[in-house]
Amino acid sequence: MIIAIDGPAGSGKSTIAKMLAKKLGFTYIDTGAMYRAVALKVKNSGIDPDSEKDVVELMKKTNIQLLNSDGSVKVLLDGKDVSNLIRTEEIGKTASQIARHPQVRKVLVQMQREMGKKAVNAVIEGRDTGTVIFPDADLKIFLTASPEERAERRYRELKEKGLNVTYQQILKEVKERDYLDETRKDSPLRPADDAVVIDTTGKTLQQVFEEILALVNRKLNF
Numbered sequence: 001m002i003i004a005i006d007g008p009a010g011s012g013k014s015t016i017a018k019m020l021a022k023k024l025g026f027t028y029i030d031t032g033a034m035y036r037a038v039a040l041k042v043k044n045s046g047i048d049p050d051s052e053k054d055v056v057e058l059m060k061k062t063n064i065q066l067l068n069s070d071g072s073v074k075v076l077l078d079g080k081d082v083s084n085l086i087r088t089e090e091i092g093k094t095a096s097q098i099a100r101h102p103q104v105r106k107v108l109v110q111m112q113r114e115m116g117k118k119a120v121n122a123v124i125e126g127r128d129t130g131t132v133i134f135p136d137a138d139l140k141i142f143l144t145a146s147p148e149e150r151a152e153r154r155y156r157e158l159k160e161k162g163l164n165v166t167y168q169q170i171l172k173e174v175k176e177r178d179y180l181d182e183t184r185k186d187s188p189l190r191p192a193d194d195a196v197v198i199d200t201t202g203k204t205l206q207q208v209f210e211e212i213l214a215l216v217n218r219k220l221n222f
Contacts, residue, residue: 001026002116003123003216004130007143008189009092009177010150012200012208016143017125018073019209024216027119029066030073031112031126031133032095036086037064037077038104039094049094052101059107066115089158089173096180099127105186109133127181130192139219141212142191145201147174 003020007013014030021028039049041062047054065076075083085091098104105128112133116122124133130140145153151171158165181189191197196215200208 001121001139001220002134002137003139003141004134004137004192004195005123005125005141005143005212006127006130006189006191006195008127008145008150008174008181010154010174011143011145012153012205013125013143015205016209016212017123019205020212020216021068021123023213024121024123027068027115027122028073029112029115029119029122029124030075031108031124031129033066033073033075033083033086034064034108034111035095035099036091037075037082038062038108039091039098040082040086041077042098043091043094049097052103055098055101056103056107059104064111089170093173093177093180096177100180100184100186102186105132127189128187130195131190132187135192139215140192140195141215142195142197143208144197144199147171147178149201150174 003026005013005017018028038055038059041058042049042055045058047058049055063078067074067076074081075086109132112124116124116134126133130137130142148171151167151174154174155165155167155170158170198208198211
C-alpha cells in the first residue's frame with residue numbers, strides 16, 4: 001500500500017507522515033529531505049542554485065540515503081548524517097529553487113519511485129507524491145493551512161530551539177516558498193484530482209492524525 005501525503009511548508013505533513021508510518025509499520029519516505037540534501041550540497045559547493053546544468057552535474061557525484069528507524073528517517077548525504085543541517089529556512093528556500101529544474105526533479109523522482117517500490121508499504125510525503133511520483137497511490141492526502149497558521153507553527157518551533165527569528169520574517173519566507181512551489185512549470189504544488197484535502201488550520205496534530213487514520217482503515221477494509 002502506498003499512501004501519498006502532499007502539502008505546502010508548515011502544513012504538518014512531515015509529522016503526520018511519521019506518525020502514520022510508525023502506527024502502520026510502513027516505510028516513511030521524506031521526498032523533501034532529498035531536495036534539501038541536494039540544496040545543502042549546492043550551498044556548500046558554492047554553485048548557483050538557479051543553474052540547472054551545474055546542479056545536475058553536481059548530483060551525478062552525490063549519494064543520498066534515507067534510513068528508516070521507528071517511523072523517523074535519517075538523511076545521509078555522501079555518507080554523512082545531515083538530518084539536522086538540512087532543516088534550516090535557508091536550505092528550505094534553496095530546495096524550492098532547485099526543485100524548479102525539470103532535470104533535477106527527473107533524477108530525484110526516479111530515486112523516490114524506486115524507494116517506494118522497494119518498500120512495498122510506504123507513507124511518502126512531499127509536494128508532488130500524489131500527482132507525479134505515485135499517481136496510482138492507494139490513498140492521496142493533501143494537507144493545507146493558512147500561511148499565517150503555518151508561519152506561527154514554524155515561529156514557535158524555531159523559538160523553542162533558541163533561534164532569534166520574528167513572526168513577520170517567517171511569514172514572508174512561508175509565502176515565498178509557496179510562490180516558488182506553486183508557480184514552477186514542472187510539477188507545481190497542487191492537490192491531485194482524487195486527493196482528500198484536509199485543512200489543518202485550528203486543528204491539533206492528533207485530530208488530523210485520527211482523521212487520516214480513519215481514511216486508511218476504510219481503505220484497508222474496502
